[in-house]
Amino acid sequence: MRPLGLLRLLCLLCLTAAGCSDGPDSYGDDPADLQLPPRGTADFLAWVEEGHYLAWSCEAEAHPPRPRSGHGRNRICSNDALAAAATGEGPYPVGAAAVKEVLDDAGGIRLYAVYRKVEAGDGGDSWYWFEGSRDRVVANGEGDGTCTGCHASAPRDFVFTVVPAS
Ligand code: HEC
Structure with a gap:
């Protein structure tokens, strides 16, 4: 292959990879479900900023x-499906989810982390x-x-923390 051709190919590969790591803005999930964070950057951020998870x-x-x-410094909320499965064994049920507020030095929310079980069974792919x-x-x-690399070392099905229902 000519050097220019190779350069073009490499460039295309890296553009594709960058696109992938950002992922889609929307998966078409219903944002009205207060227990289920919608997937995708735009949909999730709009949903989480409305604070529905604060009722978990x-x-x-x-x-x-x-x-x-x-x-970093953080606070965690478990949804009803995750909290209800706290004492069981094996994989968590589809629909289990957690939201974590990661805070800055002044105590404001710096970013959000979330996972949501999307498929029955084991493995990091069963979580969004x-x-x-x-x-x-x-x-x-x-x-x-x-x-997933790090969460694979959690005690059960990628989950470190379950906040029990009060
Ligand atoms: C190096 C290890 C590591 C990596 C990488 C990591 N986490 Fe975590 N995560 C943890 C640990 C340990 C906790 C337990 C509580 C804490 O953070 O203080 C946690 C907690 C969480 C929680 C709160 C619920 C729970 O199970 O504790 C969510 C949600 C979460 N992580 C999402 C993510 C997402 C999304 C990513 C990828 C961007 C990620 N994590 C990357 C180690 C990791």
């Missing part, structure tokens, strides 16, 4: 990142993962490798 089971206060955490803010998207997609 939430930690009373923010805490420093726990051991092995890839996150998103982390980011309006300025920057770190992860957006099923089985996103930025998240």
